[in-house]
Every structure is written in C-alpha cells, then in structure tokens.
Amino acid sequence: xxxxxxxxxxxxxxxxxxxxxxxxxxxxxxxxxxxxxxxxxxxxxxxxxxxxxxxxxxxxxxxxxxxxxxxxxxxxxxxxxxxxxxxxxxxxxxxxxxxxxxxxxxxxxxxxxxxxxx
Amino acid sequence: xxxxxxxxxxxxxxxxxxxxxxxxxxxxxxxxxxxxxxxxxxxxxxxxxxxxxxxxxxxxxxxxxxxxxxxxxxxxxxxxxxxxxxxxxxxxxxxxxxxxxxxxxxx
Numbered sequence: 370x371x372x373x374x375x376x377x378x379x380x381x382x383x384x385x386x387x388x389x390x391x392x393x394x395x396x397x398x399x400x401x402x403x404x405x406x407x408x409x410x411x412x413x414x415x416x417x418x419x420x421x422x423x424x425x426x427x428x429x430x431x432x433x434x435x436x437x438x439x440x441x442x443x444x445x446x447x448x449x450x451x452x453x454x455x456x457x458x459x460x461x462x463x464x465x466x467x468x469x470x471x472x473x474x475x476x477x478x479x480x481x482x483x484x485x486x487x
Numbered sequence: 488x489x490x491x492x493x494x495x496x497x498x499x500x501x502x503x504x505x506x507x508x509x510x511x512x513x514x515x516x517x518x519x520x521x522x523x524x525x526x527x528x529x530x531x532x533x534x535x536x537x538x539x540x541x542x543x544x545x546x547x548x549x550x551x552x553x554x555x556x557x558x559x560x561x562x563x564x565x566x567x568x569x570x571x572x573x574x575x576x577x578x579x580x581x582x583x584x585x586x587x588x589x590x591x592x593x594x
Contacts, residue, residue, distance in 0.1 A: 404583065406531075406585075413572075413574065413585060413586075413587050413588040414523075414525075414531065414574055414576075414585040414588070415585065416576075416582055416583045416584060416585060419581055419583065428581040428582070430582050464530055464531075468583075469536075470536060470537070470578070471519050471537070471578045471579035472519070472578035472579055472580070472583055473521035473533060473536040473537075473576065473578050474521070474523075474531070474533060474576070475533050475536075475542065477530035477531055477532075478530065479529075479530055480530060
C-alpha cells in the first residue's frame with residue numbers, strides 16, 4: 370500500500386527539541402524528493418523543508434531555518450524532521466509529502482500534531 | 488521569494504453552482520502551479536498540476552487554467568463533497584509557497 374505515516378508529535382515546552390519521522394511504503398522511496406509542510410490550528414498550509422533524492426540537498430523556509438533540520442534514510446524509507454529551539458508558533462500539524470514532477474505533492478501523510486506549550 | 492496570492496479568501500455557493508478561484512504569482516512562473524483540496528481534519532489532496540492537468544481520479548468538473556502570473560481553478564457544478572478549502576502551490580521553485588487558501592462554503 371502506497372502511504373506515508375508520520376510519528377513523533379506531542380506536547381513539548383518552548384526551547385526543547387522533538388524529532389518527527391515519516392515512514393514511506395509501497396513505492397521506491399529513493400526516487401522521490403520529500404518535503405515537510407505544516408498547518409497551525411485554523412490556518413493555512415506552510416511549506417517548511419525540502420530534501421533531495423539522496424539527501425545531499427536541503428532547503429528551508431526562513432521561518433524555520435537554523436532550528437529545523439530535514440534528513441532521510443533511504444535504507445529505512447524514512448524522512449525525518451529534527452526540531453530544535455521550539456517556539457509557541459511552531460504549534461501545528463506536520464505533514465510529510467512526496468514531491469512528483471516539478472514539485473507538486475501527490476502523496477501526503479495524515480500528519481502529526483506538535484504542540485509547544487509551557 | 489515568489490509570493491502566491493489567492494482570491495477570494497472565502498466564497499459561498501450552492502450545490503450546482505460554478506465557482507472560480509484565482510491565484511496570482513508575484514512573478515512569472517510558467518505553468519508550474521498545483522491546486523489542492525483540503526477538508527477539515529484531513530491531509531490536502533492534489534487536484535491539478537502543471538496548471539491544467541487533472542490528477543488521476545479527480546472528477547472532470549474540476550479544471551485549471553493560466554500561465555505566467557495568473558491562474559484559475561474552476562469547479563463547474565459544485566457537489567456536496569466539494570465544500571472544502573482550496574490552495575494553490577508554487578512548483579519548480581524553492582520555497583514551494585502555498586497561497587493563503589480559499590474556503591468554499593455552503594450558501
């Protein structure tokens with residue numbers, strides 16, 4: 370079954386860290402670039418990070434640059450999002466998404482909720 | 488960075504109505520645009536890519552057009568399951584910016 374499944378979300382205090390995972394199955398993971406997209410409660414979609422096929426290239430939204438790090442392990446069909454120095458405004462549902470063609474997202478996970486709260 | 492501006496932010500319509508949503512890019516992007524539908528509590532779903540190509544399985548009442556800076560998503564005859572929020576997204580560029588979203592509500 371072709372799917373993405375995120376995990377690792379939860380409640381965390383400001384300034385702390387969290388690591389999200391996204392497990393892929395049913396397709397050749399290493400043939401796709403992967404991204405993370407988040408959605409704050411009641412707000413729109415915000416693209417936050419990209420990683421190339423082999424993990425050699427990364428790109429971040431300005432809002433998360435220097436605090437969030439995307440990585441992947443093609444041997445485990447998994448993409449990660451390391452989140453450091455978390456802020457209240459990082460509270461959101463975090464989706465991983467498979468990018469196809471020129472960068473449209475044809476496969477999404479169901480999301481994992483990260484709540485930053487003291 | 489290229490900015491994506493959607494309008495309107497919300498629209499009220501009835502079943503059977505036609506609806507058009509607009510997305511404008513701050514500079515020319517060719518046809519590198521995608522449209523998504525999102526229902527409450529669900530992940531977004533790809534509807535259209537490359538501005539006008541319908542994703543497999545998406546009903547033909549959805550259509551996209553445009554190139555350069557101005558794009559439209561049209562729903563020809565709204566069905567009950569189409570009441571949702573719609574987003575445009577810049578492709579072929581980083582950051583992969585989304586528009587602010589357009590909520591299609593029942594009148």
